[in-house]
Amino acid sequence: MKKLRSVGSIILILSLVFMLAACGGNKNNNASNAGKDGIITSIGEGDGKHGTIKVEVSFENNEIKDIKVLEQKENEVLAEPVFKELKDTIITSNTAEVDAISGSTVTSNGYIDAVKDAIAKAGLTLVAKQAAGKDGAEEAAEQTYDVVVIGAGGAGFSAALEAKQAGASVVLLEKMPSVGGNTLISGGEMNAANTWVQEKMGIKDSVDLFVEDTLKGGDNVGDPEMVRVLAENATAAAEWLKNDVKVNFLEDNLFQFGGHSVKRALIPEGHTGAELITKLKTKLDEMGIDLKTNTKADKLLADESGKVTGVEATGANGNKITFHANKGVVIATGGFGSNVEMRKQYNPEFGEKYMTTDAPGSTGDGIVMAQDLGAALTNMESIQTYPVCNPETGVISLVADSRFDGAILVNQSGKRFVEELERRDVISRAILAQPGGYAYQLWNQDIGDISKTAEVHKDEYDMLVKQGVLYKADTLKEAAEFFKIDPEALQETIDRVNKFAKAGKDEDFNHRAGLKDMSKGPYYIQKAVPSVHHTMGGLVINKTTQVMNEKGEPIPGLFAAGEVTGVIHGTNRLGGNAIADAITFGRIAGQEVAK
Ligand SMILES: Cc1cc2nc3c(=O)[nH]c(=O)nc-3n(C[C@H](O)[C@H](O)[C@H](O)COP(=O)(O)OP(=O)(O)OC[C@H]3O[C@@H](n4cnc5c(N)ncnc54)[C@H](O)[C@@H]3O)c2cc1C
Structure with missing residues (x-):
């Protein structure tokens, strides 16, 4: 030990000498000299999910x-x-x-890189110690x-809050280190x-139309x-989120996802579920509900x-814990x-060729646990892919939401091959049928000015550019050449698009919103693949969310x-319906289990 310390001291002294020398010649060196108490400090940086850490x-x-941490813009829940x-x-x-925290990989790696950078700048060679077990x-x-x-996602949080509100003592178990799923x-x-935003925007809607x-x-x-x-309870669930949980929704805008007759999707501040989970977690803490992260439910117990x-x-630590439930258990996994x-077990089409947009905790544990008690399953083969995802990671591309404002899809030959506003499953299959199983999404600045996706999702945009899967080009020729597409073929496609835009009719694929003129640059071109996005099948529940047996x-x-x-989404879940499903039935489950 003594020997180790003296080796450490020599390294420390050498490091200090090195640092002092380096400081003289390099004003950017961030390591500060050892203070009187022998403590030295050093500043380092790494790339997190939303910028520098x-x-x-x-x-x-x-x-x-x-x-x-001196600076960071990470998601509060994932960074915790x-x-x-x-x-x-x-x-x-x-x-x-050290290993990244599962579920917070990008933030972890940015943090680890920042610490490594600080160590390097301090000029220290550290001797690793055996980490004490938790x-x-x-x-x-x-x-x-x-x-x-x-399960601490939207459904689990809603169930826990409602059960506690009804007077029950509640514990929420989450297998991952961070909540949210x-x-x-x-x-x-x-x-x-019939929400307050629809009323403000003068949009006529009804429960019947939502059901239909x-x-x-x-x-x-x-x-x-x-x-x-x-459909009957989603509005009350949204009002509960707004008024009780204090979720901020945009007051003057709604989304109309494919398959909906009117604009009816409320948009949370920041356009992500982080607003929901951050506020649900704050409410959970306020209500004093016990949350156990890193705690994986393995088996349901029955008398x-x-x-x-x-x-x-x-x-x-691998320690076994039995949680006894006087009133009942809610599965929200x-x-x-x-x-x-499991995807292959229920539908062999969705094997390794697909990555996924989903959180790593989405592994179907609740289905397997309930099945052990004889629970009935339904619709398990219905698995949805999202068509436009990052070809490196499988993560959904929100920058590519420019598709909803007129961006087109072309293949490696520069040809369109599908109507860009078709259902997610149709577009996904069409992309996979192209040579190489990928596509390029192409739009120009005029479309970009409407959708603003490059600005709203700037972090994702910068990452896609860094990965070489998105390119902004002044001319169409430059855009084509970046991805080795024949420039003449791409020009031909754009000429047709412009002709159809002018005529107001897409003779090739009958684009339902009408194509947009793309004669002017600059252009954005993004490589994309489909990724598994939603599993529509699962446990059979009744109106009070009780799990049914066979x-x-x-x-x-x-x-x-x-x-x-x-039981809700059938073969194809419509955009915006899953959050409605999770919050609405999560609340019902919490109220019912506490009875
Ligand atoms: C990228 C992306 C974008 C989406 N955008 C939208 C959208 O805008 N609108 C919309 O309606 N839908 C959207 N969806 C779908 C929607 O987000 C989900 O269907 C919905 O959030 C599911 O909520 P949940 O509470 O049921 O599950 P989750 O939110 O996934 O939560 C389940 C939790 O249970 C935990 N868990 C699992 N097994 C165990 C276990 N054994 N023990 C303890 N914990 C466990 C998981 O780790 C997870 O935290 C999107 C999905 C993705 C992936």
Whole structure:
């Protein structure tokens, strides 16, 4: 130990000499000299999800003592475990060679890179220590609540809040280090009929029309009674989010996703589910509801009568915890888009050739757990892809929402091959049928000025450019050449588009909104692939969200809500309907389980 310390001291002295020398010649060196107490500090930077993460690292005796975040623009919910747990891991192990926090990978890597940068600038060579294991002993192995909710996404938060409001003691279990699931990374847009925004915008809508659109959009496979429950209660759910949870929705704008007859999707501030989850989490904390992250539900427990009485779970250290539920359990574990094996099990078309837009926790656990108790499943083969995603990561492209304002899709030969406002499944299949299974989305500045996606989603735009999958070109020829498309063929396609735009009729694919003139540059061209986006199938629930068994009877004490259920969306979920589903049925589940 003594020897180690002296080696450390020599390294430290050498480092200080190096730093002093370097400081003389380089004003940009961010490491400051050792203070009187032997502590030196150094500033480092890394690329997070939403820009630079800047940290100040303090060292003493060649050991990391503290990491302060000086600048960052990360999502509050995803960054929380990074700035707490990852920081502790780096300090206790005295190295930045650590694993990213699952579910917060980009933020983690930016933070790790910033710490590495600070270490390099300090000129220190650190000796890694064995990180102390997390102490799981303080987490009791047996715990009792009235209600156990599994999964901290939109449905789980809503269920937990309503159950607590009804007087129950509640615990919310989340297997990932951070909360939010798909809800967090979603656009957060939520459909409801006759909302305050529709009234302000003078849009006429009705519950009947919402029901009709939803059923038709899913090829009439959804359960009409359950779709009506959704349509009748979605507005109250949106008002609850606005008034009780304090979610900010845009007051003067709505989205009209494909398949909806009118504009009815409320848009949260920032156009993402982060606004929903951040506010739901704040409300959960205010109400004093216990939240256990890093806690994975493994098995549902039932008594001899078949009533569900609790959950067996695994904590952060692999410690087993039994959560007893006096009143019942709500499954809100989301879909199975991130589980390739399960996708293949129910529909072999959706194997490895697809990446996914979904959160890593979307692995279908709730479906498997409930099935062990005889729960009925429905519509499992219905898996939705999103057509325009990042070919490197599978992540949905919001920059590519310029498609809704006139951007076209072309293949490697520079030819259009599908109507760009077709259903997600139709466009996805058409893209996969092209050589290489990819497409390019092309739009010009006039379209960009309407959609503003490059500005609204600037972080994503910059990343796509950095990855070489999006290019802004002054001329069409330059755009074509960047992706090795024949410039003449692309020019021919654009000439046709301009002709159809002028005539007001797309003779090739009958673009329903009408094509836009694209004769003027600059142009944006983006490579895209489809990715698995939503799993429509899942557990069968009734109007009070009780999980049904294969005989069509409710399983006592077991409730479910959100993407884990399979009765609403039929073969094809319409945009904006999943958030409505998760929040509406999550609330009902919370109210019912607490009875
Ligand atoms: C990129 C993207 C954009 C989208 N945009 C929209 C949109 O704008 N509008 C819309 O309506 N829909 C949208 N959707 C779909 C919508 O976000 C989801 O269907 C919805 O959020 C699902 O909510 P949920 O609460 O059921 O599940 P989730 O939000 O996925 O939450 C489930 C949670 O359960 C946790 N969990 C899973 N298994 C366990 C276990 N064993 N133990 C403990 N915890 C567990 C997961 O980690 C997760 O945190 C989008 C989806 C994606 C991926």
